[in-house]
Amino acid sequence: MELIFHNFNFNNYAKVYMAKSIFMKKTGLLLLVIFLFNISAHAQQKLNRAGMTYIISTKPNNIVFHDSIFKGSSEFKHLFFRTGDANLIGLYEKHQTNKIVGQLASFVGAFGIIYGVNQISGSNKGLGWTLIGGGFLTAAAGGYFTMASQKKLLMAITLFNQKYSQSTVGIGAGNQSIGIVYKF
Numbered sequence: 001m002e003l004i005f006h007n008f009n010f011n012n013y014a015k016v017y018m019a020k021s022i023f024m025k026k027t028g029l030l031l032l033v034i035f036l037f038n039i040s041a042h043a044q045q046k047l048n049r050a051g052m053t054y055i056i057s058t059k060p061n062n063i064v065f066h067d068s069i070f071k072g073s074s075e076f077k078h079l080f081f082r083t084g085d086a087n088l089i090g091l092y093e094k095h096q097t098n099k100i101v102g103q104l105a106s107f108v109g110a111f112g113i114i115y116g117v118n119q120i121s122g123s124n125k126g127l128g129w130t131l132i133g134g135g136f137l138t139a140a141a142g143g144y145f146t147m148a149s150q151k152k153l154l155m156a157i158t159l160f161n162q163k164y165s166q167s168t169v170g171i172g173a174g175n176q177s178i179g180i181v182y183k184f
Contacts, residue, residue, distance in 0.1 A: 109139025
């Protein structure tokens with residue numbers, strides 16, 4: 001029996017077994033995370049039939065309201081200003097301000113990065129690195145303002161849905177008629 005197991009080393013067997021066990025645990029954990037992510041992921045965004053829905057996309061911003069798609073600030077302005085609500089109008093104007101500041105900061109940051117790379121290839125390396133660093137910071141600030149802009153628009157839509165998207169049913173009576181009115 002000793003001749004068969006003469007070259008067998010239990011320490012190597014234990015190391016291989018432990019490595020295999022750790023690999024299987026990590027693989028199982030990764031598969032669990034992927035499975036949980038797939039359960040919560042949705043391929044389509046649900047639309048609010050009674051109110052507004054903000055379609056999340058990079059550009060342009062879209063709002064779906066009563067089976068119509070509204071794009072751009074002029075159409076959004078019409079939706080929010082017709083209510084006369086100061087809170088809605090204020091959130092819309094903050095959205096516009098943050099969007100413009102975010103776009104300008106992103107543009108200035110990109111220009112700073114490109115000009116900084118140009119300076120590094122030349123003789124002024126200190127200015128180049130400063131412009132690159134400042135460009136990244138400015139571009140990051142632009143991204144922050146763009147996200148804040150989308151947050152304000154989403155807050156305005158949520159406020160609109162809370163205040164103005166209730167369905168009502170009423171009875172209307174005329175001279176020689178009576179009817180049911182459904183306002184949505």
